[in-house]
Each structure stands twice: as structure tokens, then as C-alpha cells.
Amino acid sequence: MPSVLKDYKYQSLESYLLDMIDSGRFNVGDKLPSLRGIAQKMGVSLATVTHAYMELEKKGIIEARPRSGYYVRQKAAFLPIPDSPMHDVQMGKLSRTQLIQTVLGIVGEKDMLPFGCICADNSLLPHKALARIMNSVLRTCGQDVMGYESIQGNQLLRNQIGWRMQEYDCQVTGNDVLVTFGAMEALYIALRTTTRPGDNVVIQSPTYFCFLQLLENLGLRAIEVASSPTHGVSPRDLDRAFSRFDIAACILAPNFNNPDGALIPDDAKQEIVELCDSYKIPLIEDDVSGDLYCDLDRRPRPLKSYDTTGNVIHCSSFSKTISPGFRLGYMIPGKKLDKALDIKATTNVSCSTPTQLTLGTYLKEGLYERHLRKLRTAVRSQRAMMQQLLPEYFPEGTRATQPKGGCVLWVELPKQVDGTKLFFDVKKHRISIAPGAIFSTSESFTNFIRLSCVGFWNEEMRAGLETIGRLACEQVESGK
Known part of the structure; x- marks a missing residue:
């Protein structure tokens, strides 16, 4: 066993x-x-x-x-999948800051039921192994761990990341890797290397709300391209956006997009990489969920694996799989490496030495794959449980995605339901969810919510899901 x-x-x-x-x-x-x-x-x-x-x-x-x-037992039929967004390629107005800050303000609150935060339950994280390695690093490396690490990052960790990327068919080495404070810093650096204030950036719709906030903070304009829950962004729609607007960069999450869980097919990935190359548009890839494939035989390929010119800037993180508290991510900037190093050096110099050494050793000891198998099993189990209960607890007409990986379910509620109101209603019950309105600059997802799968399930979680559904049903009844 x-x-x-x-x-x-x-x-x-x-x-x-x-x-x-x-x-x-x-x-x-x-x-x-x-x-x-x-x-x-x-x-x-x-x-x-x-x-x-x-x-x-x-x-x-x-x-x-x-x-x-x-x-x-006979499994309950899953809810139908939400339809693809109907809006055309469009320039969005970034105005969700206050609501996004309210949602982010819940992160880290220990007494909230975590349906709103994408972070594995602490019981599933490898804290014992990391503690053992950290103690060993502090004992054996002595004063060496007290100083600054190199700007590009610890060589051991970079080499381990490079070898893993080679397993995903990417032609890179540790010398191509830049270690960052999570994926958000990687994306920040990627945008700083490719854009200037006032530029247009193509994003998926829906997309991770922190991307929208980052674009706003950098003075950039979002050009939204619809993402289908079944196949993500299509090359044809991207081509239309590139033809209509002057685009400085494109950000995509090809593997289990947050929040709709979309997985772009391999042939479309290759076409997208070649399309961006032909338009000379830098392609920024967010691949934080790629390792969390639950219903596939192998890890889906990143966009970087099709890159032959260095045009793809690959960004990822260990926050969703190993430890959000370590705040370790990385990027492979391709031909933008020198500029990325300049920005990293003038932003925070370098990442923490002890945590980089600890994570590099953890990967070197071969512990990551075994941990991922455990984590994927736990997330899949919780997700299946939620999919079974959604038809029972949620109002008639509800739809939900059926992703093959990642940690979220994207739930479309009847039109009478206001996802933002539902967010504040369930918050009073110490339950967190993410309202659909923050995942787009359009008004296409006001009746959506995102539910997270943290890999942990008990009676309290079941009761919390039932409460969310009951409050949604009350909105439907009051709206008739």
C-alpha cells in the first residue's frame, strides 16, 4: 500500500x-x-x-x-460546466482594488473556513522534513547562511529547478533561473522588463485577481480575452487581440487557470507561443498550478517547453505545494534575464539564504514527488466531495467546472445571486469565498464565486459548504 x-x-x-x-x-x-x-x-x-x-x-x-x-454507491451527477464568457476582446477598466483588498485581508485568518484561499491545509505540508533540513542547514553551514545570497538565487536551488524544468521538456538549466519572493514577484519583474506605464497587456478572462491589481499598480491597461473552462484561451482570439490593439505583453496561465481551472491543449500552446513570437509580443506564463494535476497521467507541458527564442517568461512558485510561508518562487526570463536581474537587485537584492538552501536540499533529496502524490490525492478527494454536494446544497441552475487539476472550482450561480453580496454574507459566518467580480474588469462574472480545495475535509467544512449554498438559495428566493 x-x-x-x-x-x-x-x-x-x-x-x-x-x-x-x-x-x-x-x-x-x-x-x-x-x-x-x-x-x-x-x-x-x-x-x-x-x-x-x-x-x-x-x-x-x-x-x-x-x-x-x-x-x-452511485455517484451523484456533477453539475453542468459554465458556458464560455460571451464578451468580445475588450479593454477593461481596472476598478476592483477595494474589494480585492477585502478578499486578501482574510488570508491568514485561522478561524475562517478556507473556501476562499488557494493554500493547502497545513497538515498536508512537509513541515517535518523542512524542519529537519533547516536545522541541518543552520548547523552545518554556520555563518554562510547569515549573509546575502546571490541576486540570481542559490545555485543548488536553481540547479534543482532547472533539472525539473528539463523533465517538462524545457531546454533550460539552473543558470537560466532567477529565484523570487513567490510567483507574484516573478510576474512583477516580468511586467517591469516588458512594459511601461500606459501599455496594453493581454490577460485571460476570468483571471487571477492579483494580476488585475498588479496591472493597475503598474499603470497598465488590461485587454481581456475570453477563457473557456474546457480549453482556456484560443489562439484565434489572441490573434484578434494582437491585430486590434498595440500589445506590449501577454499573461496566460495555461495549466489550470485560476479561477476557471482551464487547461490549454498542447497543440494550442504551441500555436500561442509561435503567434506571440511572430508578433514579437513577450509571453508571460504563470504555471503555479502545473504540478497539481489530479486527473491526468502526466504533468501538462508549460508554454516554456515550446519556446525556441527566449520569448516566453516562465513564472512559478512553491507556495501552493510546499510552503506559502517560505515565499519562494522563480522565473525563467529567457532573453530578458539581464534586465530581470537589474530589477531584482534594485527591488529587494535577493531572497532568504536559509530558506533557499532548505528548499534546494529538499528537492535534491527527492522528497518533492512523493509529497506531490500525497497532496494531489488529498485535493482530488476534497474536490470530488464538493462536486458531489454542490447539487444538493446549491440552488437549481447552478453550474460548476470539472477541472483536471489545480485547487479551485469555478461556480456559476443563478442570475439572481450577487457573488459579492454572498461573499459578505458568508464572511459573517466565518467562511471565506472569492466573489467572481474580482476576476475580471468586465461585469461578466458577478453571479460567480470561486471555491478552493485545500485538501482537507471534515464535518465543519461540509456544514460550511451547506451554509454557502443556503445563503445563495435565499438570494434566489428573495429575487423572484
């Missing part, structure tokens, strides 16, 4: 059984092995098996039949 969560054997067994059900080893209506039988086969206690079966039953995946045993 794979070791998914060593500290909680029942969760390891639960994940193992869930994989068996998802793979078709056990189909709807099939009887699961007896408690004693599975205990003997897997070498665990009867109490562990009982706990795992009870958790699966609580989540509606299996059911107990008196004097018969446990059986796989």
Missing part, C-alpha cells in the same frame, strides 16, 4: 480504496472486501479499516448495508 499520510494510517487506506474505486477496480454496486479481510491484506488494525470505511461512507462514496457489508 502506498504511504500517502504516514501520520494517519486510515487516510492512507482511504486514499488507496478511493484510487481503486476511481480506477474501476470496484464499480458502482460492488461489494468491498470485509473489514477483517482488508485488515489482513494491508497489514493494518481493524480499527484503522473501520475508520477508513466510515470516512468513505461519510463522504457518500460507499454505503453500509445491514448484515451484508459495504458497497460502492
